[in-house]
Amino acid sequence: VFSLLRRFDFSFEQHEEIKDFCHTQQIDYLCTPWDEVSVDRLLGLDVCAFKVASADLTNFPLLTKLASTNLPLILSTGMSSHDEIVSAVSLLKSHNSDFAILHCNSTYPAPFSDINLKYITELQKLHSVVGYSGHERGFTPSLGALTLGAQIIERHITFDRTLEGPDHAASLTVDEFSHFVTACRHLEDALGLGQIGGDL
Numbered sequence: 001v002f003s004l005l006r007r008f009d010f011s012f013e014q015h016e017e018i019k020d021f022c023h024t025q026q027i028d029y030l031c032t033p034w035d036e037v038s039v040d041r042l043l044g045l046d047v048c049a050f051k052v053a054s055a056d057l058t059n060f061p062l063l064t065k066l067a068s069t070n071l072p073l074i075l076s077t078g079m080s081s082h083d084e085i086v087s088a089v090s091l092l093k094s095h096n097s098d099f100a101i102l103h104c105n106s107t108y109p110a111p112f113s114d115i116n117l118k119y120i121t122e123l124q125k126l127h128s129v130v131g132y133s134g135h136e137r138g139f140t141p142s143l144g145a146l147t148l149g150a151q152i153i154e155r156h157i158t159f160d161r162t163l164e165g166p167d168h169a170a171s172l173t174v175d176e177f178s179h180f181v182t183a184c185r186h187l188e189d190a191l192g193l194g195q196i197g198g199d200l
Helices: 002-008 012-024 036-043 060-068 082-094 119-126 140-147 174-191
Strands: 050-052 073-076 099-104 130-134 153-155
Touching: 036 060, 050 060, 060 073, 060 082, 073 082, 082 099, 082 119, 099 119, 119 130, 130 140, 140 153, 140 174, 153 174
Parallel strands: 050 073, 073 099, 099 130, 130 153
Antiparallel strands: none
């Protein structure tokens, strides 16, 4: 895996290009730092938020560094126990951080039987902003997460699912991603406000 990552690693200059391109497309640029040095480098790119990988949910020095930036954080929970998630949430709340936690299964692709979407309701007891990071084939569970109140949906995107690397098989193609976004908007309309009549 490390040799694969090194081959596809972006330089800081390439990150600058990506950030500039995002700006031209009116896309918010954010990134996942794996260490404290990377946090400082990304701050130099004026990131709007930080994503925290599942593998770093228990990396409290990194979480503390990220909390000190006062930028919003999005944390995946795919490799942690419930107690570890509780500890991470407590740490960030102690720093008054603006953050979201994403339910996640870190298998690529994740079997439907292992996704356990109903755990979203447990996360909602811990924190007010909860989402879902999906690595399943297709997007049915991602839509299910919306019905359970997920406020953020993270999905990987690829040009070709047969490409080398672990992510592609669990990613949506460009056309699939477009259909997924449309389905999300339709579902949001269909969910409504949970009220009947104009007086409620």
